[in-house]
Amino acid sequence: MKTSSPTGMPLDSAQRGDGPYVWRFNTYHRVTHAVVIVSFFLLTLTGLPLRFSCALWSVPLIRLFGGVEMAGTIHRIAAVMTFGYFGAHLGWLAWLIARAKDKRSLFWGPDSMVPQPRDVVDFVRQIRWYLGRGPRPRFPRFSYMEKFDYFAVFWGVFIIGGSGLLLWFPEFFSRWLPGWVYNVATVIHADEALLASGFIFSIHFFHVHFRPDKFPIDAVMFHGRATREYMEEEHPELADQLPDGGEISRTSRADHFAPPPTRQQTLTAAVLGFAALAVGILCVGGIIWAVSFC
Numbered sequence: 001m002k003t004s005s006p007t008g009m010p011l012d013s014a015q016r017g018d019g020p021y022v023w024r025f026n027t028y029h030r031v032t033h034a035v036v037i038v039s040f041f042l043l044t045l046t047g048l049p050l051r052f053s054c055a056l057w058s059v060p061l062i063r064l065f066g067g068v069e070m071a072g073t074i075h076r077i078a079a080v081m082t083f084g085y086f087g088a089h090l091g092w093l094a095w096l097i098a099r100a101k102d103k104r105s106l107f108w109g110p111d112s113m114v115p116q117p118r119d120v121v122d123f124v125r126q127i128r129w130y131l132g133r134g135p136r137p138r139f140p141r142f143s144y145m146e147k148f149d150y151f152a153v154f155w156g157v158f159i160i161g162g163s164g165l166l167l168w169f170p171e172f173f174s175r176w177l178p179g180w181v182y183n184v185a186t187v188i189h190a191d192e193a194l195l196a197s198g199f200i201f202s203i204h205f206f207h208v209h210f211r212p213d214k215f216p217i218d219a220v221m222f223h224g225r226a227t228r229e230y231m232e233e234e235h236p237e238l239a240d241q242l243p244d245g246g247e248i249s250r251t252s253r254a255d256h257f258a259p260p261p262t263r264q265q266t267l268t269a270a271v272l273g274f275a276a277l278a279v280g281i282l283c284v285g286g287i288i289w290a291v292s293f294c
Helices: 027-051 058-064 068-099 117-130 144-168 180-210 228-234 263-293
Strands: 021-023 225-227
Touching: 021 228, 027 058, 027 068, 027 180, 027 263, 068 144, 117 144, 144 180, 180 263, 225 228
Parallel strands: none
Antiparallel strands: 021 225
């Protein structure tokens, strides 16, 4: 049962149209995304007060987490969660490659997450579409925007996570590294984390919340399914390959037909999505204020 906004439009843009529904993301993808959300928010909310200790909101925020020492502990727990899901994902990729019959398709082609020349072409076509100079690009399973978000996590774990490990265990790494490395690591860790937070809470949130065809929320990553109309608009090349009809699969196998999200699932996804949106907007506001007035 769909839940609608006061305008009569679906609250969840992934449920626009009449269906049928298809599985877009499986359980593993959704659980990993949930862990990413929790760990990222904890890292951001416990790290920003250190980066902007001069801001008026830094002391209340630190107190909210139980003080400096407790905030540091929570920050490290979230870091362990980050390394945990990253390691699990690498293991999942290794398992996926080992059991794939067509290994080439994992690294090249329309179903691959690996950036390709096609993505540059799609980027140019989208800019032309924005300017009214051409048709909207037809994306395959993953667009260049989704690939950028995906590999940004790899960059973040290596750069932010690596510099964080140096600062977490200075005695251990000082056996091999000179002292100036820790000064560099401090700058890299703070500035790259600030860049990641700003990107997620502005560009990424706009893409999944504030785009006209997404507003007020796209909950496909929460419940894993979307209508065929959604797929035809967001990933038309993939939608062209979907069968016309078939048996509903409840095992979240990609591209199989799915039961529609329940009202409870829709409302839960909306609450979680709007809560994340509110916190993200407050963080962006706090960052802008601190940069302007500190």
